[in-house]
Amino acid sequence: MSAAPAVTANEFLAVMGARELSDHQTVFTGVGAPMMASALAQRLHAPHLTMVVEGGVVGPEWKPGWLPISTNEMRAAYRAQMLPAITDIFLMAQRGFLDVGFIGGAQIDQYGNLNTSAIGGYERPKVKLPGSGGANDIISLCGQVIILTVHEPRRFVERVDFVTSPGYLTGGDSRRRSGLLFGGVSRVVTTLGLFGFEPASRRMQLIAVHPGVSVDEVRAQTPFPLLVADRVQTTAPPSARELEILRSLDPTRQFTG
């Protein structure tokens, strides 16, 4: 009998992301870990979840072993209920129909702002990144946003080089003052723990660590001053059932490897 494969970072993010979703919600999801997280939640505790994908998909079912690489290909639309135009799918979010959105990013700062545009200034960047895609729209327009990311010091910066996707901007009520009247980042799910945002300052706050991770370790991997909740919880490790479902969706571990 062979040992079960170790839990990968993407599987971990998918499991922890799935637990953040509730039944009866609508979720704006992407490819990779967000897709795995929403499909997992739907198969476990959220059977009435409706997934929406930025290429223009409402209510897909996705075919195990045929998962999409991009948000706008046939695989992403498998057994969908509706294929609206891209502009219209985002306008449904602007209208308020999308409860939750999932995004990630190359850089994230203490206010939950994300950079996927350029490292080292926009005009003549040191590294040109691919761009916003729909991330800016999802974080601007969904009812709440969950950020899924690997936790590395190079990703967690005091101030992002460029605000591609606005979290709480400079904190306080600056997001609202910019005209973003709705939503905001409710959760940051990383490979080390779970984070919320302190209500007044809107600075990132550690609320839970994953099994075997210490608060000091999270601090060491987070270059900005991190707020820590009075009582930091410990998450339950991924269950055999959660991993079994993920691995049946992605048998070749293309997205969870």
Next chain:
Amino acid sequence: MTIDLRETDFQAARRRIEAKPKSAREKLTSLEEAVGRVKDGDHVALGGCLYTRTPLGLVRALLRRRPHGLALSRNLMCYEGEWGLVSEAVTKVVTSWMGIGLPWGLSRIVREYVESGRVTFEEWSHLGLGLRFRAAAMGVPFLPSLTMLGSGLMDVGGSRTIACPYTGQTLHAVPALFPDVALLHVHRADRLGNCQIDGYPHMDADIALAASTVLVSAEEIVSEGEIRRRPDRTVIPGFAVDALVHVPYGCYPHECYGLYDADPAHFTEYVAGIQSRGAAGVAAYLDRFVYGPATHGEYLALFGDAALGAARDRARVLTS
């Protein structure tokens, strides 16, 4: 600020449509004749999204004319944008995202050209660019939206906000984008240019109404009766279309919903060329796949019947 104010001049854009021949006439022509309408310096918008329904037949025909000074816009730009850069046809890219996808990593070509300042990279959010085309399709200079507010993207193009005249709220006045030319690929059209698309609509219908000149390639040319039997499927009216070309497998190796799947192995081969030789890898690819084949048939022969058949089979599995 990189917005070209000509792109938002709704009055001039309206006059161009008024002056455009809108006769219900034969639109069917050759790829070469169709792309002859593109002039150096034009803003060219592409339909589809990333590696789906990309009008690659039209793009290849356009690049064979060795154009210069083009602006190229597309919601998610795939490697056709890199062809534009390396062939020195494109000096400005307008998009929300450029690359192929996670498995292929960051685009080395985008990095090289943007980091050295050789191309203007005007980034919008996905909806932001969609609303630019939508505003233009509606014939208005801007549309109010809540998206992009507060972000660095507002400064890239030179976006402005307005106070809502009713509620006083701050809104992003997303500027219209009236492209000179649209290149689109559809599933079927009649000879008059009435076009039907299956599956994802993406932004094609808006782009068709936004552009001054619309060039369409179609998998299939059907009778006028066929279009009239399912008018609810028609998303682009014939009067908007200037030229129509019959190009089966017109987006291959990209996907065409329900007909053929993309060929990711081909993308990997393309990227391997860049990893070993940089821009020269793209140039070699262009010689082989863009400038080389004299006809579309010769182009498809480079892939072979087996690959095309397998792509058809996968599409059947994915849409049945």
